Structure formats: structure tokens, C-alpha cells
Amino acid sequence: MDLPRQYAWLEREPGPRLLVEALKTYGTIEKPGAGSNPSILAWAKVTGLDRIYRSDATAWCGLWMAYVALQAGWDVPLNPLGARNWLAFGVPQQKPALGDVLVFWRGTSGGFNGHVGLYVGEDAQAFHVLGGNQSDRVMIKRIAKNRLLGARRCPWRINQPVAVRPVVLAANGALSTNEA
Template structure:
């Protein structure tokens, strides 16, 4: 497992993590291949989730694929049409306030979207662990006002760590997660 940036190292010390976040953490540091090649790990996620007919190259936006594979590995169902980020607004149940391990759906230009997992927040942004953020599985800050849905897995027993997390507002604010 690749190390997290120092500002997020606390995640590796916190147990138990929500299952979906635990699965996502294992994939941190995976990056697509620049140019015509494909990362075999990312292409393997398409095979694992049964999405090889619609996901044929890692140059295709893959934040939804990332969510599909971590949801599947955590034992949660995928949403219909999981490659379309905004479809994740139908996952689990709606929540008014984000907490560790929640799925956040964001709007982007021209009706497109982005999806990732909440790891914290500051006064103006959510800190999001997601795929296809700067072409990899990274943690990035995304403006709160772009969030259109907070979705929570339906837990039998909510992990003790599933709560809001206040973080410092350090790092660049993302404007385009691709």
C-alpha cells in the first residue's frame, strides 16, 4: 500500500474504517497510464465489476469505476450505470451531513459529475479520496458548493469512525478532477 500524504496519515491509524473506505485506501496511488497504454489494475476493475463492454481504456473517465470496485469489494451493490458519476446519487441513503466513508457526488461543467469518498472537510471544501483525480487514486479538496449528494451505505452497525472529520484547509482546491 502506498503511503498517504502526511496530512492524511491518521486514516491508517483509525480502526475500524468504514469498509468502503478501507477498500478505497488499498487502491490509493494507482494511476492511469499516459498515452495509448492502459493500467492493467484499472482495466482489471472493469473486468471485476462486469463493465468491460463500456469501459475499454483508462483514458475514459473512471471515478465511477473506482466507486464500483470499492463498493463491490466492501459488499455493497453498485448503482445502475455506475460509470456515470451522478448515478451514485442513488446509492444507499441520503445524508444531511457527511461523515467518514460517505459517497459524495459533485457537479462539473456541461452536466457531467464526479464521485468519491469523504475523508474530511474544512471551511470551504470536502477532502475526497477518489479515482481519476489528477489521473489517479488520490485525495483532493473539492468545493462544498459543488456537492449535489451525500450518500451513506446502509450499515447493520455503523463503524465508530463514521463521523464528520474537521481538517485544515491546506492544498489546492480542485476545479477539474480528470
């Protein structure tokens, strides 16, 4: 998996399943230029989005999130390719925790563009987010807390896993300003 040292503890996390499935994709890289990464195109096929999503030149954070959610056994929102559509997933949360889906604005807060990923922790300024299409790969980035539109938790059918908890991390690395 080759996680950065600061995040190596994630390899030992027992859950939630959404996070466990997401970590299996860590390091997937978009193919530069005209080609597309076959793994990313396979995600489109598995999710049934291959008629719409045909190239990794298109923003793919929502595709990644849909693939991960389906692998973990969760339903996805209508039009999951739109990052902001993930605000309809699960149960809204005031305080994000490990494995929660985080939705951010890009460009302007009232605009159309967005980004979606998973909470792995936070520092005073930023959430540490595991997501697809972050610098053209699946990786962890720091995203400013003031860009958060909403946090959503899986709609647990029985009991929420004990691993779902806030995680405080060191503020290492620059803040991301554009995840695409």
C-alpha cells in the same frame, strides 16, 4: 500506501469498510498516452463493466467507486460509470461523514458531468475527497463544498461503524476545479 502526512491517520482507521477498501487502491495512476493501466482495466473486469469500459482514457471515477463498493460488499447503482448515478446509492445524508459517497457536479451544476469519491474530511471551504481519476490517479483532493450534489451513506444492515463521523481538517492544498 504513502499517504500525504495530513492524511496519515487514515492508515489507522478501522472502518468503514468502504474507506478501507478504497485506501488499498491509493496511488493507482492512469497510464499516459494510448495505453491503459492494467489495474484499472482489472477493476472493469471485476465489476462486469469491461464490455463498456475499455480504456483509462475514459473518465474512471465511477468505475473506481464501483470496484471499491463491490470489494466492500455493497451493491452499486445502475450504470455506475456515470458519477451522478451514485446519487442513487445508499441513504441520503445532510451532513457527510467519514466514508460517505460524495457526488459533485463538473462543468455546470445542471449538466451531465460529475465526479464521485469518498469523504475523508472537510475544512470550511471544501471536502477532502478520496477518489479515482483525480489528476489521473487515486488520491485525495479538496473539492469546494458548493459543488456537492449529494452525500450518500452505506445502507448499514445492523449498526453503523463508530468510525463514521465528521472529520475537520486543515485547509491545505489548492481547490480542485476539474477532477478528470
